Amino acid sequence: MTQPDDPKKPDDVNGSSADATDDGATDAPATARGMVQVTRTLTTPDRRVSANIANAALRQRLMTLIDALGDPGHPLHARAVDDLTALGEPAVPALIEALRTHEPWLLAYRATEALGQIGDGRAAGPLVEALRHPNSNVRWGAIRALATVGDARALLELRRVARTDRSKTSWGESVGDTARVVLEQMQSRTLLARVAELVKTAIACVLMLVSLIFAWSVLTELRDELSQVGRVEPAPVIIAPPMRTTAPQAALTPPTPVQTPTAPPAPSPPTPVPVNPSERTGIVVTSGNVRATPARLPDNVIGSVTAGDTLVFLGVTSDGAWYRVQLGSPTAPSSQIRSVDGSGWISASLVTAPADVPVETPPLPTPTP
Structure with a gap:
């Protein structure tokens, strides 16, 4: 050197x-x-x-x-x-x-x-x-x-x-x-410079991952909200079960050695109660079911009414919770009461009723033999 x-x-x-x-x-x-x-x-x-x-x-x-x-x-x-x-x-x-x-x-x-x-x-x-x-x-x-x-x-x-x-x-x-x-x-x-670069890269990756997760959650919520825009929830369609009709029992005859069956008498056609709009009428405020008896049972639905229908009020239970009504005028085409006399019981929470409806005691159900 x-x-x-x-x-x-x-x-x-x-x-x-x-x-x-x-x-x-x-x-x-x-x-x-x-x-x-x-x-x-x-x-x-x-x-x-x-x-x-x-x-x-x-x-x-x-x-x-x-x-x-x-x-x-x-x-x-x-x-x-x-x-x-x-x-x-x-x-x-x-x-x-x-x-x-x-x-x-x-x-x-x-x-x-x-x-x-x-x-x-x-x-x-x-x-x-x-x-x-x-x-x-x-x-x-x-x-x-x-x-x-x-x-x-x-x-x-x-x-x-x-x-x-x-x-x-x-x-x-x-x-x-x-x-x-x-x-x-x-x-x-x-x-040290390489370690610092690795630390900065790791921090940047973590921040990017957090940002992506946050952005995905925001986009998911926004998509759900946009999917609800303009959507109208359909009103529940209530399909009433067919009304059960029981034929009147034949008159019991004294026991005889030989009994001959007799045909039950044919029911007479129902006589509709005349509707007078000026007497005891009210309005349906919430669509709902009309029942054969003043109680919520799975098999006593005989019709339905629509909000805005006019009803004729025939009677009210002693506790004021149920009204016996008939369809008045005007009513919606889909409203109906399937009974012999065209009347049925409706909950008081669904209607606006007049004040002078007479108290009525509903008949007891007929026992089935």
């Missing part, structure tokens, strides 16, 4: 500028401060200074500081790195150019120091190339700078340097050991 061109440590080289200057250079710090102040004034937008003049002054300032990096006798040599770092991004292209192998090793070494402090990502590629510089001091400086601006491209080269480079700097630092330290730092940052 090529050894350093100069056995002195860069700090010793930087400090030698004080011995190399003459009496006129004793005011170098003040001169440097004045040049930096002028540069800052020129780089600040000023209506009185044109952009071309400011750019030319900046280029001249950069050339002066780059020359001072590699020249220990230059009055700005000691603070050239700090001044270039203060300039920031505009100084990066000139510092990258200073890394070339044809430049003096001290210039390239101090350029790596400035690039590491600026931290611009554009310097990652040139610093990776500087890992193959013939001078070990420059390689060491490039490794230190990559700890700040290095990316995935630098990992392979740093592994190679850590494995193969056994040289040391002029002040005794091992290049390979420094590469291993920086490589571990970069790998730790990369691992």
